[in-house]
Amino acid sequence: MNRLGVVICFLFFASGLLLNAQVSPDCANAIPICNDTPVNGGTTGYGVDDFNGATESGCLRQTTSGVIETNSAWYKFRTGASGQLGFNIGFDTSEDWDFALYKTSDCNNLGTPVRCNFFDNMEANTYMGVGENPNGDTDTILYEDWLQVEPGEDYLLLINNFSNTNSGFSIQFSGHIFVTNPNNALDCSIINNLLGPPVSACDTDTVILDATTATAISYEWYLDLGTGFSRIPGESAATLNVAVSALYRVLVVMPMGNNIVSEAQVAFSPSPVTYPLQDEISCSGNSQINLQLKDSEALGTQSSNDFRVSYHASQNDATNGVDPLEKENTVLTGSQTIYVRTTSIENPKCFDASESFNYTSVETPVLTFDEELFLCANETSGTIGELSPNSNYTYNWDTGETSSSIVASEAGIYTLTVTHTSNGVSCTNSRSVTVVKSELPEVTDIKIEDLQSSNTVEVFINLEGEYTYQIDEETVQQSRRFSNVLPGRHTVKVIDPKGCGEVTEEIVVIGFEKFFTPNGDSINDYWQIKEIAELQNPQVYIYDRFGKFLFQFGSTSKGWDGTYNGVPLPATDYWFKLDYINENGQTQTAKYINNHFSLKR
Template sequence: MRRCQLILFCISILGVSRAMAQVSADCSSAIRICDDTPVNGGTNGLGVDDFSGAESSGCLEQAIDGTIESNSAWYRFRTGASGQLGFNIGVDTSEDWDFALYRSDDCQNLGEPVRCNFFDNQDQNSFIGVGEDPSGEETNVQYEEWLQVEPGEDYYLLINNFSNNNSGFSIQFSGHIFETNPYDALDCSIIDNLLGPPISACEGDTVVLDATTQDATAYNWYMDPGNGYQVISGENNATLQVAASANYRVEVVRPMGAIYSDVQVHFSPVPVAHPVSDDASCSGLGVYDLSQKDTEALGAQSDADFMVSYHLSLSDAVSGANSLPRQYSMEVGAQTLYIRVSSVDNPSCFDASQSFQLINGASPLSEFATEAYLCGSHTATIGEDRPNTDFSYLWNNGETTPTITVSEPGEYTLTATDNQSGLGCSDSRTVTVIRSNPPQILDIQIEDLQNNNTVTVVANETGLFEFRLDDGPFQEGNKFYGVSPGLHTVTVNDPEGCGSVSEEIVVVGFPRFFTPNADGANDYWHVEGIETLKAPVVHIFDRFGKLLAQLGAVDQGWDGRFNGEPLPETDYWFKLTYTDDDGQTLTVKYINNHFSLKR
């Protein structure tokens, strides 16, 4: 739908000479604006210092020249209704612009700004302002929160340029207030002019200037396209229909003296929204970059003059409301997006005649496991555990069911196809099947260091099992550190369900040698830590297996004698037994059970 709408505006330097632009560098002569008014201007210098040498005003601070203002422009407006109000300042992406908004009707008593932004434009944004970036850029830090206004509030807006370049700017007001009060959101009574405020229109609009005055005897109309006012021959009525951008003047002849009134009229070009191709994806996209469609929508039109936005409904596209973010979070399925191409100079000149479809085909496969284990000679069931009856399934072994039962290791690939979306979306996933053997404990290595006992469990497979000491948590590593002396249980488990195995171990400490020479040091040998066991007995043997001594938990230890005779220097062996809870006598395993006698 293409539509042009007549709205009021204050300043335009597009289509007319820059000299005609009404720009005030001083607060006292701020340009008064009203209604839903796009304003276009440039800045050149700061005029007088409106802040009288102050170091800061809100977020704005003194520049190198010692003033808060740099290249400044001042505007004034008054609210005519209550609601949500914002504005968009369109700038060149290579330039640095700041702004401050003051709620006041007195330049000598501005107070602190109610909205303020000083960020440089490193992100090269096209807009700064209050409310929401109309381009849909949600991360733009050069936007401040919406204003909530009431009727009759006066505001001054300062716009500063801190760039070496100055390409000018545009201002467009926005917010819900313009939906509820489209004709009096901003109060035009602050503009005292027979012909009213400046007028912004779209090319092809009918604009009629009305100078009707009760006691007028004649009317003379003048036009200034940029080189001075010239009389418009033959135009002597109270109204004048205009079709060209220019400044217009009327002379109202009266018995009490003539009245002169000027007004600026600017016509903005009407954009054309070009057809945009549909887009479809089978990958289940989470985010779609809408900016890739801008070139299609604009055609040969410049993105410096026209802006593209995308909407979920035609009514939103027509009103310019609820523009979608550039990085659009897509839903699964088909969606129609409506395109609005609008003039940067005057957003009310727009074309919303085009739309396109985004089709987001979901992946036909859910996230099922891509690894499976065969326990010994058992089988495993693999594949899509949440099948869709509208999908077709095919395995690389020829089977056509969503799940299959396998008994051999290998790689099995499932392809699912969704023919319902019209895209023929397919997806494949490979399941690796591994044969896993039940866990076995081959050895347990115990380092009895008393202060930091270490237990290492050696299993029949590496990298597949998990390990636990007593009732502690399972861990991937097979080493346990700082194990206390006494009876413990170690468990090896297959997390893929191929069983577990446990062993009881005893952690003790004993000297690797002793010196029974009656010097008071290391004269006796004994196993430390057996007091935690029930009825422990230490049996000591020579290398031929002859029993030399038996020690209980409370015995002092072995003195290196047999039948009262000292035995020679050599290695000796021992075994440790204890009684379990069932009354059975058990021999401790996994002890490196030899030591040396030295004299």
Template sequence: MIKYGISILLICFFSIFTSFAQVSADCANAVPICYNTPVNGGANGYGIDDFNGASISGCINQGSGTIETNSAWYKFKIGEVGQLGFNIGFDTDEDWDFALYRTNDCSTLGDPVRCNYFDNSDDSSFIGVGEDPTGIDNIQYDDWLDVEPGEEYLLMINNFRNNNSGFSIQFSGSIFVEFPYSALDCDIIDNLLGAPVIACDDQTVVLDATTADAKTYQWELDAGAGYQRIPGESDPELSIAVSGMYRVIIVRNSGNPITSETQVAYAPSPETFSLEDETACLDGTAIDFNEKDVEALGAQSPLDFRISYHESFEDAFDGANALSKEFIPTKVAQTIYVRTTSIENSMCFDASETFEVNGIELPVLDFETEVFICGDEPIVTIGQRIPDNDFTYEWSSGQTSSLITVAEPGVYTLSVTNKEGLIQCITVRSVTVVFSSPPVISDITIEYEDDASNVVNVYLEEDGDFEFQVDNETPQNSGVFNNLFPGEHTITVSDVNGCGSDSRDIVVVGFPKFFTPNGDNVNDTWKVDGLSALDNPVITIYDRYGKLLYQIFENSAGWTGSFNGALLPESDYWFKLTYTNSLGESTNASYINNHFTLKR
């Protein structure tokens, strides 16, 4: 573990004290605040009607009388450029509202730039601008306010109930991180002792009442029972150890005495306890940092402090870029910086503790997830070829080596474990083994619907994962081809996994299914279209007994349905086609042995 010593300087946050208050019910007498914030002991009624009888201002509506009921007015002036917010803290069973105006003129308030009016049905302990300091998603918060130097604001805090125990104001936002001493312009405070002071309980606050012509200094404390003289304190400066209202009375050599009051309030400082290191698999599984909160808090109450986790000490110190409580580790080794923050005063914090997150790398498996084997008696070796001796291997088949040899198709799953202590990080990868056989074309049929339409069907000896292709066209999943052009074609069937192919040559022609040689000049002759696409084509016509009747050549006019000058009877007749193929060989056209009908 690494510890860092931190000296925390209070900037701008709050605590609640009911024994005394700084509050003004009138806008004209708004309490000025700057880098420290006031603590109000409750609001009781209002002075004049600052809204001149209006029934609504922004989100604040008129109640039984005026917009204001139990109101408190404050004013502040911006000293730097940045993002500003504030938290108004109160008891969870109370309901407070606010309206913020960008002006210093109570007579021309205009519309509020931020406004919130909810019934606190969720029992929240804060309303405001920016983010709820407890980290919850609170509907009673408005968006951050972008501010510039010289802007002045009036803030009205209102309560429609008479029984309220008070509130406190805590400023927040990036402007206070970048400009802790000048975010707000303290020239707005016209008071010898300055603005109210909010400090962490491990700090010492010094009030300075130094006056040039002072004769004596008398210091008094109101801790809830009225002002009482502080014995022995007569110096210009007073070191404060307890919360309360402080007053100094200065007797001068000339002129009237000066009396000045201010408030000092302390918020508890947290302590971060040591945290155990964590070990997790780098598999996207989250570590629940909510469980680490218990370690960090020790006996401290989670109602008083909140825990955040950060990647760097700078982020932890600034309270910036908090990690998700569902933390997913991505590194083999990572230091997590812990910040414990007072909910009362977010500038009271401890960022002294860290812990380590040790990530266990998952085994990397890179073997193929699909293996295709071609052959009648296939066998194949699958798995991780280079094993890691620090890992254990187990297949779904029960084998415990990184490589196995299989002779059956199927899905084989390998689980590889990297174990450190009680943590097991497992990578699982499956491989599908497919045994394939080359396709074998058993038959091809060519069906002619008429002299222009045809359907080619390709049949295989066995089913498989095959694709079908005609000539050099795009392969398809089906063995059916429609309306091929007349001529010679090559049909190829291939195994998609590379396990061989089979091809056949076919010839497609066009011919009528019947003809009527009756002398009416319609279908008087029978001929075959598409022969011009072939070399030396010859059509030979037979009767049903195989008797040669007639031959048609490329430029022939066709057959008239006669033999040796005699008209043949109505019947079905068969034909075959021969031609010279691309190798110069005379061959019979495969898969053409069709028939047609002679009608009279």
């Protein structure tokens, strides 16, 4: 739909006025309407059968009454310009109304309606018609597409009440044609009346009815507020200043007795007031705003059922009611003035476009620098903060420095606050950097559990921290414990994940009996280290508890028989040391071995 559609003529009369509303149940007496014609009615019956016994006309179908019409009202209008045209028929939510629009002036040859709606009002809407629902409901089934008209086209409009009882209806015309041709969108020459067509006005307007007639002797003015005409005391001039909504009548007394009686309906609609709106400031960097949230400010105590609010990029657009901004997710940039228009739904000619507010969008600085800096043992300092400063921002560190980045040499937390000031609005963002001096740990122990179905190795260090561990060239892991370790020589690494290096230890996984029984029964008579052949030139040295050297053997030996110089030694615990040749060709003593065993007799 064209969002430039502008409602032009509308009037909703109180129920008391419906007794004298302009209603014709028959097509032949269709009520003419034009630009300023207020149209309202309360139908009762259908008069003659304008469809001559037909069972359908477009979307309309024959009812239980045996005819298409139930409670009908007929109107006619003629276009005075080309463009987009529509209309809104307003009614009570509890009622069911239908309409059909015929492009003809011949009631005896209506043809197929060019627009037609026969849906019931299950959704309890207040409008149906052609074009766009003034309540903004785009999903309603009670609206047909806009008309594209040319000058001089005649139309007949049937409005039919299917409820048998009704509280009346109103018609408002709409469309872009009233923007381009506000004074002749509809041709008023089809109305022949001394006082002219009915008048739809705002309560702030001055309305003057003019009955001036040459040779007139006198004038008498009457008004009908819904209970019948009564004389207006003291009004005998050719013109009448009108202040209240009513049906007005003038009697023009002529010399020859050919007096003239003319009537005109005048309706005043309340004019809205746009209340002051607060300026909006966005520091999010998000240039979208939901203007619908500003409606309540603009309306104040006024009801959204009576008035609607629109927002415009210029004062001229707001005054003319054209090019409204989308209310939801409207994209605005920088600093911008938004002009507000509050419009009467009853009569869109009644509006107030006197208020505006400023919207300012300032981008909050986005900080992306690292929040951690690790200084290794060989590093004395490092650079933190934004390395690519923005000339529109100001920078302030909690150290007092005002550059975008600084050099930190001490461990601690450093906070940078960045401010962007534009159009008198300041938006800030802060980000902290934790500087840590990283140390390489020391391996305090490696626990080797051997002679198990699955050998395990567990590493212990002197520092707390998120270190990672690796054995040989296996996958680096978080756990300090390794499982399924094969016998032999291995390299264990403790790695600083911050890139500050690693600590390496070489271990030997071997198996040996925790005791032996050299009693000559050929069972467990020798103490030996298993898998010793996995090492290069291994040598085992055995000592007593006082460190006295007792025996030495290599990989080809049976082991120790529990004697010293051929003399059996007593049953007790003994210690050993294992040496081997490492990859550098140097003799190395195996570390972290639980190197004691028992001799039992």
